[in-house]
Amino acid sequence: MQSSSLTLHPIGYFSCSENKRYHLPKQAGLEKKNEGKIILNPQRNFEQALEDLAGFSRLWVIFWFHQNSHWKPKVHPPHGPPKRGLFATRSPHRPNPIGLSCVELIEIRGLEIRVGAHDILDQTPILDLKPYIEYADSWSHTRQGWLEDYAHLPSYECVWSHLAKRQNDYLVQMAGMNVQKEIDFRLALNPYPSAHNRIQYLGENLYQLAYQTWRILYQINEKTIHVIEIKSGYNEETISGKKMSSWNDVPTHQKFITHFKNHE
Numbered sequence: 606m607q608s609s610s611l612t613l614h615p616i617g618y619f620s621c622s623e624n625k626r627y628h629l630p631k632q633a634g635l636e637k638k639n640e641g642k643i644i645l646n647p648q649r650n651f652e653q654a655l656e657d658l659a660g661f662s663r664l665w666v667i668f669w670f671h672q673n674s675h676w677k678p679k680v681h682p683p684h685g686p687p688k689r690g691l692f693a694t695r696s697p698h699r700p701n702p703i704g705l706s707c708v709e710l711i712e713i714r715g716l717e718i719r720v721g722a723h724d725i726l727d728q729t730p731i732l733d734l735k736p737y738i739e740y741a742d743s744w745s746h747t748r749q750g751w752l753e754d755y756a757h758l759p760s761y762e763c764v765w766s767h768l769a770k771r772q773n774d775y776l777v778q779m780a781g782m783n784v785q786k787e788i789d790f791r792l793a794l795n796p797y798p799s800a801h802n803r804i805q806y807l808g809e810n811l812y813q814l815a816y817q818t819w820r821i822l823y824q825i826n827e828k829t830i831h832v833i834e835i836k837s838g839y840n841e842e843t844i845s846g847k848k849m850s851s852w853n854d855v856p857t858h859q860k861f862i863t864h865f866k867n868h869e
Contacts (some may be wrong), residue, residue: 606743615730617716619668624727625817626672628787632695632724640711640861643718655713663737664710664720669730670702677717682794683802684755693750704729707737714795761796761825764787765832769821772835772865776819780857784835788814796823817854837862 617724621641626687627645629639631743643666645651658664679688691699709721718734765785773785791802796812798804807822811833814821820836837858842848844859 611684613669613732614648614734615669616649616651616734617731618725619725619727619729619731620644621723621725621727626726629724629726637708638721639723640719640721640846641723641725641727644733645716645718647716652714655716656738658734659713659830661710661736661777664708664718665735665742666704666720666723666725666731667733667735668704668725668739669732670697670699670704671728671730672726673697673699676700676702680850681799683799686799703732707742710832728754743823761793761822761828761830763792763830763832765793766834768865769832769834772861775861775864776835776857780854781858784819784821785817785832788816791816793822793831796825811844817853818850818858822824823853830863 612686619641619781621639623639623641627751638832645655652745655775675698676691676696678691679694680691680694681690682694701742704725708723708725710718711721712719750808763785770785773783776782778786791815795802796804797855798812805813805815809815810823810824810826814823815838820838822833822836824831824833837844839850839858840848840856843850843855846855
């Protein structure tokens with residue numbers, strides 16, 4: 606008799622600095638050198654289960670998309686329209702929100718597994734681990750469906766104006782926020798508007814990317830992205846203190862605006 610439900614128990618949780626989806630690449634190892642830790646639960650005899658794993662260079666991580674509460678039969682992929690059938694994509698909006706990621710295995714210490722080039726959010730429940738086995742997991746000359754139309758898309762280079770660099774340096778110094786690093790990473794593959802990438806076309810080759818509470822203005826010239834400036838995403842009511850923000854960074858915006866008011 607087939608069961609209508611299953612019960613899963615996390616074997617541990619993921620720990621990293623990325624807690625927002627837009628902090629992460631769309632796939633593990635794609636254009637970002639980041640690290641994180643898989644921290645396995647104690648008192649489950651997982652120390653023995655980890656034996657012999659350190660000899661592998663890559664690891665399959667099976668996890669739960671804990672920030673997703675519903676699924677969609679058709680989704681907008683990062684490459685832009687049209688919508689695609691869910692099962693023909695890697696979208697996290699799935700009937701059973703199970704994720705699969707192949708990451709670099711860096712080090713194992715006790716119940717902590719340090720991995721690199723990942724696409725997993727902080728506090729993600731981990732369901733299982735498996736070694737990447739080259740002879741079984743690597744296939745060449747396979748059909749790539751609708752993605753074959755995007756196989757030769759260019760990677761864009763970001764060039765920051767003198768003003769934009771100064772603004773980024775100011776945010777690094779004031780708030781420890783390296784906007785340039787994140788923006789270069791996000792725009793390198795697709796600087797054009799698509800579903801959920803928070804890019805807006807303003808006209809006359811001017812684009813705006815929303816990053817947290819900031820707005821980045823840029824232009825595109827063939828394969829080069831020219832970042833013009835960083836602007837506050839708050840309106841006058843929020844900047845003046847009449848309206849609250851859940852980000853608690855209004856003072857930083859106020860100082861930023863005052864410091865660069867002569868450049869508007």
